Amino acid sequence: MTKQTKALVKFDFDVAVITALDARYADIQTAEGTKNLALVMEGLSEYREIRTQIDTLHKEYKKDILIAGRSLDGDKNRLKSLIQPGESRLRDLKNVEDDRKDAIREEKATKERERVEAIQKKIVSIRDLGVMRNEHSSFIQDRLVLTRGIEISEDIYQEFIAHAIAVRRDTIIELEEALKDRLQFEKEEEDRKAESERLEAQRKEQEAAQAKIDEGNRKVREGIAKLEMDREAAEAAKEREDFERKAQEEADIEAKKKLEREACDRLEKEEAEKEEKARQEFLRPDREKLTKWVQSFNETNNPTPQLKSKKAKEILGIAKDQVEIILQDLEDKANKL
Numbered sequence: 001m002t003k004q005t006k007a008l009v010k011f012d013f014d015v016a017v018i019t020a021l022d023a024r025y026a027d028i029q030t031a032e033g034t035k036n037l038a039l040v041m042e043g044l045s046e047y048r049e050i051r052t053q054i055d056t057l058h059k060e061y062k063k064d065i066l067i068a069g070r071s072l073d074g075d076k077n078r079l080k081s082l083i084q085p086g087e088s089r090l091r092d093l094k095n096v097e098d099d100r101k102d103a104i105r106e107e108k109a110t111k112e113r114e115r116v117e118a119i120q121k122k123i124v125s126i127r128d129l130g131v132m133r134n135e136h137s138s139f140i141q142d143r144l145v146l147t148r149g150i151e152i153s154e155d156i157y158q159e160f161i162a163h164a165i166a167v168r169r170d171t172i173i174e175l176e177e178a179l180k181d182r183l184q185f186e187k188e189e190e191d192r193k194a195e196s197e198r199l200e201a202q203r204k205e206q207e208a209a210q211a212k213i214d215e216g217n218r219k220v221r222e223g224i225a226k227l228e229m230d231r232e233a234a235e236a237a238k239e240r241e242d243f244e245r246k247a248q249e250e251a252d253i254e255a256k257k258k259l260e261r262e263a264c265d266r267l268e269k270e271e272a273e274k275e276e277k278a279r280q281e282f283l284r285p286d287r288e289k290l291t292k293w294v295q296s297f298n299e300t301n302n303p304t305p306q307l308k309s310k311k312a313k314e315i316l317g318i319a320k321d322q323v324e325i326i327l328q329d330l331e332d333k334a335n336k337l
Helices: 003-010 016-025 034-064 066-128 137-148 154-295 310-335
Strands: none
Touching: 016 034, 016 066, 034 066, 066 154, 137 154, 154 310
């Protein structure tokens, strides 16, 4: 496409150019491989060249004629829309290839990282064999044999073989020193245990001897205690016998006194009843006379005077009440004689 095709671009642009370009690259389905990638890049270059020429024509016509420029804008967009499917398809193919290559690179990087980590774990496992926490000498000896038997080969440790050899060497040295220290410690522990057992046996012998002495002392104390208990029991029995005898004597005396008191009370009661009966018999005439005399004060023997004045009647009423009280009192006292 050249500048002389302005009229064609403006009105009747032959899209056969684009159609032919699409047809030329329609069979390309992947960008994998050097040949396919070269064809994709070539196609992108041709699409880009057409797009660039369209942009150039657009700018020239728009600069000269605004109205023609607006028309060219539509033509430009229309032409680009025709380019876009083919270009996008090829770009997608390239992106797929780029993603495939990125995935391959990532897979290689992951495998490499896993390979290095696996080797480093093996080296760490060798170093961990030297970590001791108050273990028995037999356990350390087993670790030492295991560490010495580890094979360090280039096939396994590859570029880290020197580091693996150094770690195994340092671990062996560490285990040898730990074994030496542990054997010394265990020997000292055996000596301390033997001394402790000797002292324990001595202590038990002393305790057994002391137990015999204590047993003898206990028997002596028990004999003395028994004699003392027998003496106290005899004294307690005598005291109890004296107490019971004295209590019985006091009970007999108290019973005798009680009988005497009851007889005396009975005699006094009989005497008092006789005296009361004689007194009642002696006072009976006087009581009957007083009662008869009190009863003689009645309306028949002593009629109430007929009074006229209110004052006199009040005095008479008061006098009658007082007389009745006196007569009742006399009668009560006479009955009590």
